[in-house]
Amino acid sequence: MKDSRLTTMARRGLTFPAETREQIRKTGIRCRPQLEIVYQQRANEWKLRGEESGGAVADLGHYVGFVGKDGQSLPWLQRVQNFLPNGVHAVVVEAELVRVEMFRYEQTYDLLITHHSLEGAERKRPELKSEILFLGRNGTLETELWGKDAAFRGGAMPHFFTRSGEQGLPDSPWIDATLKVTEAVCCTGCRHCHLLEAGAVKHALEVPA
Numbered sequence: 001m002k003d004s005r006l007t008t009m010a011r012r013g014l015t016f017p018a019e020t021r022e023q024i025r026k027t028g029i030r031c032r033p034q035l036e037i038v039y040q041q042r043a044n045e046w047k048l049r050g051e052e053s054g055g056a057v058a059d060l061g062h063y064v065g066f067v068g069k070d071g072q073s074l075p076w077l078q079r080v081q082n083f084l085p086n087g088v089h090a091v092v093v094e095a096e097l098v099r100v101e102m103f104r105y106e107q108t109y110d111l112l113i114t115h116h117s118l119e120g121a122e123r124k125r126p127e128l129k130s131e132i133l134f135l136g137r138n139g140t141l142e143t144e145l146w147g148k149d150a151a152f153r154g155g156a157m158p159h160f161f162t163r164s165g166e167q168g169l170p171d172s173p174w175i176d177a178t179l180k181v182t183e184a185v186c187c188t189g190c191r192h193c194h195l196l197e198a199g200a201v202k203h204a205l206e207v208p209a
């Protein structure tokens, strides 16, 4: 694969041929892997903003979620509930993010795990630094997690192979997130937040006694 294409994927997420993009659009699944650089005025800090989003229909799934740099769960800033399923589920704003994106067509899966941080945060406007941690294409999982084998959800992930035919798995810090995103791309009519979690309420108003 060309370097420029990998750079684009690291930054913007998995790339698909136009026909595939059109098919995804028709399903109504809205998965937005793009990250935004935001400025927090009160804290005087630059941060990254991501939207956990996506879901599945029977034959296709596309989902993006976020974890911390060591694979730990992150709290969402805001939970979003939409009338329509398979859209935005939650918003996260952090200094550093690991993005986990998966695409499924029937029993074939693509997985992209990327690390994102800000470079030169002390400057006027920092730059997004994106790095690929794992890229697996055409992985397979025989189990039909969206149908008859739904009971296995959360405990199964696709197998990926390297070009030379060896098993290629994400490193151990990303296994838990991979299991969760596999569940998400098999979750038809998804209204959950599969990776980000409810955290302590950071922004509760302080009421004087």
Ligand SMILES: [Zn+2]
Binding pocket: 055, 184, 187, 189, 190, 191, 192, 193, 194
């Ligand atoms: Zn779901």
